[in-house]
Amino acid sequence: MSIQAVLFDFDGTLADTLPVxxxxxxxxFKQYDNREVTNDELVAMFGPTEEDIxxxxxxxxxxxxQGIHDYYSLYEKGHFEEDFQPDQGIMDLLHLLKGQGVKLAVITGKSRRAFEISTGALNMxxxxxxxxxxxxxxxxxxxxEGIHKALNILGLDPxxxxxxxxxxADILAGKAAGLRTYGVRxxxxxxxxxxxxxxxxxFSNVDEFRELLAKEIRIQDN
Structure with a gap:
């Protein structure tokens, strides 16, 4: 059965938004809770939305x-720092898939508000x-749940x-949903x-994944 859709996580997968x-x-956390939290501690909190974290x-x-309000202000501002740019390889991949008629979906723990901040800033x-x-x-x-919901809306089997x-968490979710599931770094x-x-x-670079698509999903470059 041919692949009709590619479902993606967002932070750390499609966009380099984790540092922001x-x-x-x-x-x-420092201003309102007087706590110094590490990246690892934050990752352990991930899963729920920003508000719930x-x-x-x-x-x-x-x-x-007030912490939620300031988080979103800082998060949005971070997208317009000089060194924040979309990854061109990922943008090229999305253009390729879209041009070939492959359905694209995002399954993210981000809130809708945070997702729209990022996709708007990155022209995604x-x-x-x-x-x-x-x-x-x-x-x-x-x-x-999110993967099943996306597949149901798209009318596709795993x-x-x-x-x-x-x-x-991405790998566990994808495998639990019965999809072929890939980790990216x-x-x-x-x-x-x-x-x-x-x-x-x-996959450690986008070109490797693009090659898999060309070989296994039969997507060809224009």
Missing amino acids: SFSAFKAV IGGNFKDKASVL TDFFDITITGDDVDRPKPDP AEAVFVGDSN WLSTFQSLVYDVSPDGI
Whole structure:
């Protein structure tokens, strides 16, 4: 059965937004909770939306709403720093897939608000046929709910799609949903070096994945 769709995680997979997110989280945890949090501590909190991460981990509950407000302000501002740019290889891949009629979906734990900040800043808004954010599910990854929801909307079976992500939770979700699932380490910051279950492949650059598409999914460059 031919592949009709490629489903992607977002942070650390399609966009190098993890450093921006880490920086914004660290700032609000320091200001409102008087806590120095590490990247590893933040990754351990990931899964829920940004609002739920702050709401669930702030010790000072009275500061949650202001912390959320400031997080989004800092997160948006970070997209317009001089060194923040979209990855050209990923943009080329999305253009190629879109041009070949392959359905594109994003399954992310980000809130809809954060996702729209990033895709707007990176000119990615028009690529995706389906976007499932953390606001759209009851159970975030590693639960496969978001993947199942995307497949149902697209009207596809698991065998007709592949899932791509940078974290252990991504691999667990993709495999639980029955998809061919790939781990990627092609951006400056990604979440996982080890996985609880083995992905079907691990890619350190976009060209490797593009070659797999050409060979296994029968997508050809124009």
